[in-house]
Amino acid sequence: MVVTALLAAAAAALAVVAIGGGEFSIGPADVVRVLLGGGDPADAFIVRELRLPRAAAALAVGAGLGLSGAIFQSVSRNPLGSPDFIGIGQGASAGVLTSIVLFGAGTATAATGAVAGGLLAGAAILAITGRRGTHGQRLVLVGVGVAAMLTGVNSYLLTRARIEDAARAVLWLTGSLDGRDWADTGPLLIGLAVLVPAVLLCCARPMRMLEMGDDAAHGLGVPVGAVRAGLLAAAIVLAALASAAAGPVAFVALIAPQLARKLTRTPGPNLLPSLCTGAVLLAAADLAGQRAFPGHQLPAGVVTGLLGGGYLVWLLVTERRTGRI
Numbered sequence: 001m002v003v004t005a006l007l008a009a010a011a012a013a014l015a016v017v018a019i020g021g022g023e024f025s026i027g028p029a030d031v032v033r034v035l036l037g038g039g040d041p042a043d044a045f046i047v048r049e050l051r052l053p054r055a056a057a058a059l060a061v062g063a064g065l066g067l068s069g070a071i072f073q074s075v076s077r078n079p080l081g082s083p084d085f086i087g088i089g090q091g092a093s094a095g096v097l098t099s100i101v102l103f104g105a106g107t108a109t110a111a112t113g114a115v116a117g118g119l120l121a122g123a124a125i126l127a128i129t130g131r132r133g134t135h136g137q138r139l140v141l142v143g144v145g146v147a148a149m150l151t152g153v154n155s156y157l158l159t160r161a162r163i164e165d166a167a168r169a170v171l172w173l174t175g176s177l178d179g180r181d182w183a184d185t186g187p188l189l190i191g192l193a194v195l196v197p198a199v200l201l202c203c204a205r206p207m208r209m210l211e212m213g214d215d216a217a218h219g220l221g222v223p224v225g226a227v228r229a230g231l232l233a234a235a236i237v238l239a240a241l242a243s244a245a246a247g248p249v250a251f252v253a254l255i256a257p258q259l260a261r262k263l264t265r266t267p268g269p270n271l272l273p274s275l276c277t278g279a280v281l282l283a284a285a286d287l288a289g290q291r292a293f294p295g296h297q298l299p300a301g302v303v304t305g306l307l308g309g310g311y312l313v314w315l316l317v318t319e320r321r322t323g324r325i
Contacts (some may be wrong), residue, residue, distance in 0.1 A: 004272045018026050018287045019052060024205055030043055031105060034048065034181075054178070061242045061252075064192060064278070065239065066275045066279065069277070071231050072232075076139045082254035084248060085140070087147035088240070090248070095114045095117020095240070096114045096117065096172065099193075100159060100169050110243060115241065115244070118240030128142045151210075175302070203230060208308040210267065211268065239253065249310055257277075
């Protein structure tokens, strides 16, 4: 609980700093004053209309990815279980690209395409792995194969797009939060409002039992199949909505649950700490992308990819030394 509160405070602080930065700088105290309903009218316009939607998108996307990654890693009992690593992110990307290329999609259509693509990719992965293949290495290996195929599909869709649609799609594929407004983040916020309480209230305790194995969980009265199906559906929808809001942001879903577990030093899924850690990671990545190179902005997805790639190499080396892979 203490770690979760500190992580939430850190995420809020990063959002305040990000909102206050820019060509027209606003102090943190003034930002907080505006967010609480006061402040100068000019500051209020800049904060509420121009900068708050982007900061809210960073927090929401990071939170959704962190929670989705925690669910996948808990259900698969594999530290490499992550929606962007096993093909869910690529499936959502295929859905959005199809919407953009074929229909010139708006926000609602893109969100629908992302969810449909993520669910179809998830269904395909689960069908190939089988009922008992959702834990261990099989899920990861099948997911990597499906992700590779979907990457090829996405590349083909880009070649079929008009030049303006292709440029829009490539910008989205970098995982950028630039120009995000409430319409882009709205579907994800609704998804978080519905799925986070459902997962925490209904599935947190069964998840702990599932980590002990299917037989032990079944012996303790857990409806294993129903709980696993509900958790995977929730994780897929969260990852898909996050992709629709910001593009395929890499490695946040992989790293956030593991950092949360190290910070809390507590076994189990660590759902709330993972959610808050994801929000901190993406808010920090977006802030770093805005400030690291004055005059130029790096998309948040580029920053998380650079840092996450190094973390993945370290994780693979560590797992190999311990004999897990």
